[in-house]
Amino acid sequence: MTLGTEPTSNGGFRTGRFMYFAEGDRWEWSDELARIHGYESAAAVSLSTELLLRHKHPDDRARVADLIHRVRFGREPFSGKHRIVDVNGAIVQVIVVADTMTDGDAVIGTSGYYISLDEPPLIGDVDEIFDRRMLIEQAKGVIRFIYQLDDQRAFDLLVWRSQETNTKIRDLASALCDAFSTVTPSSETRARFDHLLLTAHEACGPDD
Incomplete structure (x- = not known):
């Protein structure tokens, strides 16, 4: 091999x-x-x-x-x-x-x-890659994963916290993503995700 x-x-x-x-x-x-x-x-x-x-x-x-x-x-x-x-x-x-x-x-x-x-x-500069929309999408992804919500519910939760704290949604999303990056997943969670990352393509159909 x-x-x-x-x-x-x-x-x-x-x-x-x-x-x-x-x-x-x-x-x-x-x-x-x-x-x-x-x-x-x-x-x-x-x-x-x-x-x-x-x-x-x-x-x-x-x-x-x-x-x-x-x-x-x-x-x-x-x-x-x-x-x-x-x-x-x-x-x-x-x-x-x-x-x-x-x-x-x-x-x-x-x-x-x-x-x-x-x-x-x-591709381009880091500021262009992680623009306003990308930060919000990342924050939504975190909320979806943690609370097992669909896309709209995750966005609604982010908007609620933005309104409750009088914080711009982009700034809140940025702070949430930064804070989440300090959370260390368990070895079991990491191993399970590694498996998913390396095998997810098997669930995809052939290219058109």
């Missing part, structure tokens, strides 16, 4: 694929993931858990080591947010989105994507 090549960027961020096989403690990287770590290609690096941990930021290393232990012996997916240090010493923030790999009913490892957060967006 091998990993295909990845595009150099995806929606403004570099991404790279990986697979981890618990039996044998074995990793595989795509070329793009190797480049995120500062290598020319995956063939240029001898992968091991020890090497992987050496690339983690010192403040994140113990936490990632504990996660890898749970991945190997508890068969959890390898996912989360941390910092890596590439071969040139540059610090790169990454999100790892992963799901378990199975062989029949047995979990044999985990696979997914590293997403570099330190790349500039491809």
Whole structure:
């Protein structure tokens, strides 16, 4: 089983694929993931858990080591947010989105994507991307998720708080999104969402 090549960027961020096989403690990287770590290609690096941990930021290393232990012996997916240090010493923030790999009913490892957060967006300026409407839509999404409301009910709730507090709806939406970003989901919630993110396409019909 091998990993295909990845595009150099995806929606403004570099991404790279990986697979981890618990039996044998074995990793595989795509070329793009190797480049995120500062290598020319995956063939240029001898992968091991020890090497992987050496690339983690010192403040994140113990936490990632504990996660890898749970991945190997508890068969959890390898996912989360941390910092890596590439071969040139540059610090790169990454999100790892992963799901378990199975062989029949047995979990044999985990696979997914590293997403570099330190790349500039491809389209326009950040202020243009996160404009007034986008902030309101993000806030509505938070309310819909937490309270299990439909789109209109979520907007009504946001308008109610705007009127009750005499706060512009855009400012309220911005404050809500900023505050929500500090809420850390449980590992169970994160694992379930990783699975949904990586399998949602299976519920979509073929392109017209």
